Amino acid sequence: MASAALLSLTLTDFRSYERARLETEGRSVYLFGANGAGKTNLLEAISLLTPGKGLRGASMAEVGRRLPGEAVGRAWAVAAEVEAGEDAPVRLGTGVEQGGAARRAVRIEGETAPPGRLADHVRPIWLTPAQDRLFLEAASERRKFFDRLVFAGEPSHAAHANAYDKAQRERMRLLTDAYEAGTAPDATWLGALEARLAESGALMAQARARTLLALQAEIDGRGDRPFPQARLTLTGDWERMALDGAPFAEIAERLAAALTVARARDGAAGRALTGPHRGDLAIFHVEKDRPAAECSTGEQKALILNLVLAQAARLSRAESAPNPVILLDEVAAHLDLTRRAALADELTALKLQAFLTGTDESLFDHLKGRALGVRVGDAGLTVLEDE
Secondary structure, rough: OOOOOOEEEEEEEEEEEEEEEEOOOOEEEEEEEOOOHHHHHHHHHHOOOOOOOOOOOOOOOOOOOOOOOOOOOOOOEEEEEEEEEEEEEEEEEEEOOOOOOOEEEEOOEEEEEOOOHHHOOOOEEEEEEEHHHOOOOHHHHHHHHHHHHHHHHHOOOHOOOOHHHHHHHHHHHHHHHHHHHHOOOHHHHHHHHHHHHHHHEEEEEEHHHHHHHHHHHHOOOOOOOOOEEEEEEEEEHHHHOOOOOOOOHHHHHHHHHHHHHOEEEEEEEEHHHHHHOOOOEEEEEEEOHHHHHHHHHHHHHHHHHHHHEEEEEEEEHOOOOOEEEEEEEOHHHHHHHHHHHHHHHHHHHOOEEEEEEEHHHHHHHHHEEEEEEEEEEEEEEOOOOOO
């Protein structure tokens, strides 16, 4: 199960599009046009062909097309045909049937399915301008970015993270209510929640550690590329235990014990101060031997891009999962000519489908003849003739 290229994409009342259809024939695509033309909207639509809120993190009520004077977005839909090896293409669809609805429906081959099933067919990995300040933002943004890379390789990671978040919210409600009332929380229920947190948290820590080790090995083997080499580490206590090879049972046991000890402190603080939700991803520029936060914007972008490409390359060799689809929003503008050429060569060599956006057609000169060019403007989507 290696193939996963999008053969077609159809949008209905999605963001700025009343209706749009793009036939790709499985090729990579570069989209160019003025700011506000709708390029990123297309990438967002693709990112919603996977569980979660997509690359903008928007609510489902936000993405419906809305004309001036309309208070609520319309019902919207995103549909795609996805290559499935030697089998017939798989039809995927998602959207809301009523304007303003908060939850979306998912259909696979016309049948209603849970959103998690989308990961069986499409696994987008994206890089957007919102991540330009990744190394200057709070740790939560780096965790979110890294967890998306983990999820691309291990879809169960999302379920473990969701279970952890739910148990943590319930635990904190018990602790804060008890603290404010000056009473003791229900110890039995608290212990059950902390057992759930410990189990989910240990699974999260191990998945992050596995991904980091695999990415580091991939990056170390990619020294011939003109992208800066990175040294990666995870700073959380539980991720460090996993990186050191601690077994699941030991991580879970120590996490449960730490949560028990922290009850009074967490109740007083109103937030949980220990657990895998507190860890961070640290990246160092090897050649300059300095943290990524101290590097230039261009170097930071190149470091993150190399990380995304390393994950894509690693996953492309997996036989039991679909190939990733790479979404790169306004990435080329931050790269010099040498790295733009290298990016085009890398995407071609990986034989993976990528969707790239930029304001200027010349940013994609190295992709001409190797990818489908599409002008995005008032006239909609205009496919260029191959040169």
